[in-house]
Amino acid sequence: MTSRDNRRLDLILAASLFALVALPWYRIRSGFFGLEWVPDFFSSEKLWPGLLQALNGKWQLLPILVLVAAAVGLRVMRKPGTRGAAMIAIGVSGLAWMLAEGLAIGLRGWNWGLLEALFGDVSGQPAFGAGALMVVTGFALMIAFGAAERGALKGDAFVLGAITLLILLVAVFVFYPLVSMFSGAFQEFDGSFTTEGVRRNIVDPKIWSLGCLAGGNCGVAWRTFFLAICTATGTTLLGLVFALVATRTGFRFKKSLRLLTVLPIITPPFVIGLALTMLLGRSGTLTNVIEVATGWELGRWLYGLTGIWIAQMLSFTPIAFLVLIGVVEGISPSMEEASQTLRSDRWRTFRKVTLPLLAPGLANAFLIGFIESMADFGNPLVLGGSGGVLSTEIFFAVVGAQNDPARAAILAMVLLFFTLSAFLAQRFWLTGRNFATVTGKGDGGRHISLPKRVAWPATTIAVAWAAFTITVYAMIVFGGFVKVWGLDHSLTFEHYIRAFGIGWDEGIRWTGVAWDSFWTTMEIALLAAPLTAAVGLLTAWLIVRQNFPGRSVFEFALMMSFAIPGTVIGISYIMAFNLPPLQMTGTAVILIACFVFRNMPVGVRGGVAAMSQLDGSLDEASLSLGAGSGRTMRKVILPLLRPAILAALVYSFVRAITSISAVIFLVSAKYNMATAYIVGLVENGEYGIAIAYSSVLILVMITVIGGFQLLVGDRRIRRREERVSPGSPINKEANA
Amino acid sequence: MTQPRGAVEFRNVRKSFGEFTAIHDLSLDIAPGQLVTLLGPSGCGKTTTLRMLAGLESPSEGRILIGGDDVTRLPADRRDVSMVFQSYALFPHMNVGQNVAYGLEAGGLRPKEARKRAEDALDLVGLSGLGGRLPAELSGGQQQRVAVARALVLEPQVLLLDEPLSNLDARLRRKVRTDIRELQQRLGFTAVYVTHDQEEALAVSDTIVVMKDGVIAQIGSPRELYEAPASEFIADFIGEANVVDARVLDVDGDVARVELGGVAFPLPSRGVAPGPARLSLRSNALKVKADGEGIPGTVASSAYLGDHVEYEIDGPFGRIFVIDDESDTLLPSGTEVALEVRSRGIALIPEAA
Structure with missing residues (x-):
């Protein structure tokens, strides 16, 4: 016991000391991993490690040196078991001090005037660099190992370390940005406190006006809310229709219906909007046909809430379908059978039994549709025209001529308020109201078919909508090969060549305009995917298998971060990571961090579901056979979780490629992402290339998903998945 | 103090x-080389006790010592x-050999050596x-043996078994429990065995610890528990003894004279004072006779089960359950019978009723 306690402590102490004497304390502009800084390490004062910086006038680092020294002293003087509390104290004070000094002293000295008045001038400091970050990690692990030596969580240092680091990461990448955004609303450009921006925006009629009730224009908040209600209602009804057709009719193409649901997942969000423009826009195909046939002038009706609504219906109906099909299938057939034996015909059964049982599922689908619509950025950006929604208004508040961060922050908070309310409603109001439970008992019987008067309209609607969806996707494929949409419909490869041309001049030259952003996107998506999966599954494991205080709060906070719209994340990341102590804007790191923490909740949810199916005694067996938590994770849990790992990898990869809302704030000239680039093309009216690029992205995603499938492979357990559940029929010892 | x-x-x-206390102030000594059973109804704390010994739960208070x-x-x-x-908790993605070698490799043994030792263990x-x-690909019984x-x-100091037979069918259960007991006696390791099946506990244990509501109700050898239960529980x-009201007439040293349904007989006194008392009556403690001397009773129901006959009989002390394994004539309901007290399967319960 003793030796292990000491060994891991030695490791982090050595790392902390190394960081203090041999790594640059502050951030290096040219990047740490480029290693261009190494030759100048001694000559350039900016690159000095923490120890030298402290001796060179950065007195704020002295307490850190003292604390690390104290930790080393503790390690040498005291035995394990007697130093736990002191270790925790050192770790906590270390973190607290670094937080305080990092936030208090900025690039040009004190960040707050009050401190300057109290303590006089201080020289400024850049953002934390490699050395500082390693020491932060060291302090965090000191807390974990100290707690382990005190016997917390059965003394499991791995678990405690994982929990501590996760909490630290979530605090930095989820909560710190939100707090920064909030405080950003109360700051002038020079950082001083003001309520002027908030006061101006909070009563702004452009946000809050209810004029449309009297025939005028409504504020953007109400418009967005109204749109979200419409989209949620529409997608829920359509999703229900699809779910009923797929499970309770003799409809012949049920399998293909399910296939359609995959499409929107791999479609960048604005592509639907783009295709709609080509179909129904001013010079759209359908528009032309109608105008020629009737002679009406259709004009720009698509641009505005109507167009956004249609695009969102196309994008989010499959999600509602996925939610509802689970509910529809989950209703025990015996309920309906019971109703039928009680003298009710199919129509009465459907009205009195099936629909009421579906109600909680419908509410759930509605809330999800509401959140998705609120958070949608791509479609409103393409189709919004002059009347935007909250997410696009936030964007234009920062990038446009307004450049009013306070306004962006206020709008973001309004948006956040709407989505979080929906999330909380979903979480608290719907919990425990789900009737569609899977009991595990074999439930004989089949779902009854829909009554005729429902089946016919439902099938008709489903087929019509599916046809519309297929048309829209056909536009996407076709549009890439047409010269100028709406004017010159001759076929051409021109767009593909301009986007993805490859020249030959002493080796391959990537001449296409898309290559640059394409490779960046691939690189970042491929880096983010495994990280997301790892963090998500580790979190899931902690939540399911470890019983630590504050676990439910931790889980709740993580799940809540899923309800934060991408636009809000984007704006909050800019406000948080543009200045010391953590400065990351314009780097690849901020993109990766954004993807990891934005997509992690889905990995967590999948991991939790998969892990709850694994018998807990498998972990315990491994532990009692002498394997530590780390080994148990590696040898037992991970191999059994392969399907969940695959799902998390695929999801985070796809999301990293398709997402636009947060990304558009975070891209830079050096790290431009495909979606942001395509949106740029659309804004310039270069639809051809934009569409060509989007189709290539969809193809690449399909290919890479297949690749992941091969790479991860299946878990090799023949015949049965897990344990013999108690009470299951026992194999006779026939082959003994 | 060092212990072996x-x-x-x-x-x-x-x-x-949280609020719920699973174990209240448990103190227990287990001698090396013994097979000790923790027995009790579900929720009595026996599995929690075992898991604390394994290190899968940590005690809220108190200490646990091994060796x-x-x-x-x-x-x-x-x-x-x-x-x-x-549930056996065999790792489904590893084969049997890898499962058995798993702990050895975790302990730092080289894979080759571990595999050899695993084969020996499988032998x-x-x-x-x-x-x-x-x-x-194995049957339930084979999985259990893996x-x-x-x-x-791993040659542990203590082997812990958590209801190891509950996933086996009745016939296999008997064989496997014999195998486990035989293995334990041959290799001489300490074993702590959790079960809720009293027959299983009687069959395999050196010592049985009966638990109820988080406290130890009685510790003793199987014979002690059966023949001299400390409480009605x-x-x-x-x-499944019948517990009935009786009367202690007088006590002379260790011997009490007990009156039951008008018949008096001697029993070990077990510290019970003269006066009303509670009596544990095994199903084979009374002999059912169609006529003659004895406690009067009436057959309430009867069942023929091949090698024995079961009766429910209404006597002066209420309804009791009796087995007759000597005669194979089935007395129908309503028959007046006489019950003869045998010299076995009957004991005074020292606990105050």
Whole structure:
């Protein structure tokens, strides 16, 4: 016991000391991993490690040196078991001090005037660099190992370390940005406190006006809310229709219906909007046909809430379908059978039994549709025209001529308020109201078919909508090969060549305009995917298998971060990571961090579901056979979780490629992402290339998903998945 | 104080889960080389006790010692015990050999050596040559033996078994419990065995610890528990005794004269004072006779079960359950019978009623 306690402590102490004497304390502009800084390490004062910086006038680092020294002293003087509390104290004070000094002293000295008045001038400091970050990690692990030596969580240092680091990461990448955004609303450009921006925006009629009730224009908040209600209602009804057709009719193409649901997942969000423009826009195909046939002038009706609504219906109906099909299938057939034996015909059964049982599922689908619509950025950006929604208004508040961060922050908070309310409603109001439970008992019987008067309209609607969806996707494929949409419909490869041309001049030259952003996107998506999966599954494991205080709060906070719209994340990341102590804007790191923490909740949810199916005694067996938590994770849990790992990898990869809302704030000239680039093309009216690029992205995603499938492979357990559940029929010892 | 390898000691252990206290102040000594059963109805705390010994739960208070070392704060992976799980918990993605070698490799043994030792362990439980199979390809009984081999191969000080037979069918259960007992006596390791089946406990144990509501109700050898239950709970739980009202007429040293339904007979007094008393009456303690001397009773129901006959009989002390394994004539309901007190299966319960 003793030796292990000491060994891991030695490791982090050595790392902390190394960081203090041999790594640059502050951030290096040219990047740490480029290693261009190494030759100048001694000559350039900016690159000095923490120890030298402290001796060179950065007195704020002295307490850190003292604390690390104290930790080393503790390690040498005291035995394990007697130093736990002191270790925790050192770790906590270390973190607290670094937080305080990092936030208090900025690039040009004190960040707050009050401190300057109290303590006089201080020289400024850049953002934390490699050395500082390693020491932060060291302090965090000191807390974990100290707690382990005190016997917390059965003394499991791995678990405690994982929990501590996760909490630290979530605090930095989820909560710190939100707090920064909030405080950003109360700051002038020079950082001083003001309520002027908030006061101006909070009563702004452009946000809050209810004029449309009297025939005028409504504020953007109400418009967005109204749109979200419409989209949620529409997608829920359509999703229900699809779910009923797929499970309770003799409809012949049920399998293909399910296939359609995959499409929107791999479609960048604005592509639907783009295709709609080509179909129904001013010079759209359908528009032309109608105008020629009737002679009406259709004009720009698509641009505005109507167009956004249609695009969102196309994008989010499959999600509602996925939610509802689970509910529809989950209703025990015996309920309906019971109703039928009680003298009710199919129509009465459907009205009195099936629909009421579906109600909680419908509410759930509605809330999800509401959140998705609120958070949608791509479609409103393409189709919004002059009347935007909250997410696009936030964007234009920062990038446009307004450049009013306070306004962006206020709008973001309004948006956040709407989505979080929906999330909380979903979480608290719907919990425990789900009737569609899977009991595990074999439930004989089949779902009854829909009554005729429902089946016919439902099938008709489903087929019509599916046809519309297929048309829209056909536009996407076709549009890439047409010269100028709406004017010159001759076929051409021109767009593909301009986007993805490859020249030959002493080796391959990537001449296409898309290559640059394409490779960046691939690189970042491929880096983010495994990280997301790892963090998500580790979190899931902690939540399911470890019983630590504050676990439910931790889980709740993580799940809540899923309800934060991408636009809000984007704006909050800019406000948080543009200045010391953590400065990351314009780097690849901020993109990766954004993807990891934005997509992690889905990995967590999948991991939790998969892990709850694994018998807990498998972990315990491994532990009692002498394997530590780390080994148990590696040898037992991970191999059994392969399907969940695959799902998390695929999801985070796809999301990293398709997402636009947060990304558009975070891209830079050096790290431009495909979606942001395509949106740029659309804004310039270069639809051809934009569409060509989007189709290539969809193809690449399909290919890479297949690749992941091969790479991860299946878990090799023949015949049965897990344990013999108690009470299951026992194999006779026939082959003994 | 140093204790020999394999000794287990619980000192004033308490375990709470939030508001609920699963174990109240448990103290227990287990001698090396013994097979000790923790027996009790579900929710009595027996599995919690076992899991605390394994290191899968930590006690809220008190200390646990294994082989004289305090292991209270030691995590499961560093305790010299290993466990056979109720569900077996065989790793479904590893074959049988890898499962058995798993703990050895975790302990730093080289894979080659570990594999050899695993094969030896499989030989020991009679599964030679099945190392290449996946757990799913074995029958329930074979899986159970793999679980035992996987735990035993580590040569732990204490082997823990959590209801190891509950997933087996009745016939197999009898064979496997004999095998486990035989293995334990041959290799001489300490074993702690959790079960809720009193017959299983009687069959395999050196010592049985009966638990109820988080406290120890009685500790003793199977014979002591059966023949001299300390409480009505034990009398009922071990062997489903009839507990009836009787009267102690007088006590002379260790011998009490007991009156039941008008018949007097001597019994060990067990500290019971003269006056009303409670009596544990095994189903074979009374002989059912169609006529003659004895306690009068009426047959309420009867059933023929091949090698014996079961009766429910209404006597002066209420309805009792009696087995007659001597005669094969079935007396119909309503028959007036006489019950003769035998010299076995009957004991005074010392607990105040």
